[in-house]
Amino acid sequence: MGAEAIAEAAVDAGLEAYFGYPITPSSEIMENLALLYASHRNDKFKVYFQSASEVESINLLMGAGAAGHIAMTATSGPGLSLMAEGISYAYTSEIPLVIVNVNRGGPGLGNVAPEQSDYLFVTKSLGHGGSKAIVLAPSSIQEAMNQVRMAFELSFKFRIPVIILTDAIIIHMLESVDQDHLLPVSVDSGWSARGRSGGERHLINSIYLEPDEFRKIKVKLEEKWKAIEPLSDCFMCDDAETLFVAYGISARIAMEAATELREKGIRAGVFRPITLNPFPGKMLMDAASNSSRIIAIEMNEGQMVHDVQYWVRRDVELVPFIGGIYPDTEEVIEKCK
C-alpha cells in the first residue's frame, strides 16, 4: 500500500523525527511509522510524536529542522491550512522540513475522497508574504518513495520546506516496488541551532525590521529559488498532436487514454510535471511546440490549467474531475473525439 511504502521509504532514507496529527486520508502513513519506530527499523529514527494540532505539528517540525535534523509530517488539506503560518516562517528562516499532503476533497471539510484541489494553495499561496515550498507530485508508489528521499535531500540542499502532493488513490493502492536502491541521505547541519558550542551563535530568524536588510534577504531567497531545477516527464510527446498535461494519478489516466487514442489513430501524448513548484514551464513549451490541442486533466475545477496556459500561450482545454470523483479514461477519450 502507498502509505506503507512512503513510511518505509522515509525511515530507510534517514528520517530522524516524525511529528503528526491524524487526519484522513493521511493517517495510515503515521500509523505505519508508529510500527516502524517501535520495531527499530532504523536507529536514526529517534523521534515519533503525536501532536495536539497541525499548528503544533508544523512548529515541532520547525524546531527539529532548525536543529538540523530530518523531520517530516503527513497531513491533508484542512491540516495543511493550519500549517501555512509555520511554512511562511520556515521559508524565511530557511528551515528544512518535509510535508506529505494527501489531497482530499475540499474546500471546507469536503470529503476524504481523492482530489487535486490543493494545487493552487501549495504552488501559489502557501503562507503569508509570498512564502513557498518545493512541490513534488508522484504518479506511482515507486515514485512516491523516491520522492520522499529526494524531498529530504532538497529540503536540506536549499534549506526550504518541501511538499509531496499526493492523494488517497496513491496512498491506498497496491503496486510492486523496488526498495533496495533507497540509500540513506546525508545532509549538512553545520548551520543549525544546537547551541553555539564554543563558536559563533546560530541565528534562525525571520524578522528583519529594516527594509534595506529585508530586501537583501528576499533577493537572496529568490536567487536560491531560481537555482532549483524543475522536473518533468514525457510520454509519447515527440509527435503528439494532442498533448495531455497532467500530474500525479491524473497522469496515469492520461497515459492510458493516450495509449488507447493512438490505437485509434490519434497521435496523443502526455506531459507530466513532476515538480509542481517550480513548474517545468520551459519543458512544457518544448513538449507542446508541435501539438495542435493541449488538454489539461485535473481532479479539480481547473487549477494547473492556468500555469499551462501561461506557458504555452494559447487556448488550453480542460477535463476536470471534481468532488472526489475518480478520473475516467473513457471520459478523457470522449473529450478528444
Add this chain to the structure above:
Amino acid sequence: MQVKQLSAVIPGAVNTYCPGCEHGLLLKFIAMALEELGVTEKAIMVGSVGCSTLAFKFLNVDYVQAPHGRAPAIMTGIKEVEPGAIVFAVQGDGDALSIGLQELIHAANRGIPITVFMYNNMVFGMTGGQMAPTTPEGMVTTTTPFGRNTKASGPPINSCELLSCLSGPSYIRRVIIAPKPIQLKDRVMYSSKEANESYRAVVSALKTQMMGGFSYVEFLGTCNVNWKMSITDSKKYAHEVSAKVFPPRLFRDRFGVDSIES
C-alpha cells in the same frame, strides 16, 4: 568599578526597551543564570512575538524565531532531537496565554524539559497597549477604553494556577520582578528583594530543566508606557494591583531546586 562582560550577552548590545520596563532585567538574569550553571554554550533560545522578540538582540546564544504563541512547540521540536540542549523562551502574556495557550498547555502537560519565562505586564505591549488575557477588571486599554468588562471578556487568566492542574510541569512559580518603590522624604528608592527572588527563580527553572522537568516562571512586570503611568506609579500598581490579581508564590518544585544552594 569593574564590570564583567557576561558571555551570554552580545558585547556592546544596547538596551532598547522603554525606560522602566523589566524585560531587560529578566534577560540579564537569564544571561547570569546560564553562566552560573555553565550552560551558555548549549543554550538555545526560542523567540516569541511581542516585546520579547527583541531578546535576540541581547542574548548571545543560538536562536530560533517562533510564530506568535508557538514557542513551546518549537522548543519541544528542538528538545526532542537535541535532548542535551538547554532550551528556553521568554514569552509575554499575550503570546503565551492568548494565541499560544494550546501550545503551552500541551508542552507543559507532556512535561517536556524546557523552560518558559513568562513576562506578564497585563497588556499587549509591542502593539500599543491592547487588552491581554491577563488585563485586570476595569483596566483601561486601547481596545477597552471604558475598562475591561469581565462579563464580555472573562476575568484575567491565572496561568500558574491553570498549569498547576496538570501533573506534567515540575516547577511553577510566580514572582514579582517590578521593584517595590520605597518613598523617602525627598526621593524614591527601590527594593532589591524582587530582583534577588526573580534571579533565583530563573536559576531554579533552568536547574529543573537540567534535571529533566518542565519549568514555568511568571514574572509580574510593568508597562508604564501603555499603562500611561509614571515609572514609580507603575511599580506601585504592580505591587498593589497586579500582585492581588496574580498572587506571587511557589506553586510546585518537584525536585526541590529552590532549596538547593548553588
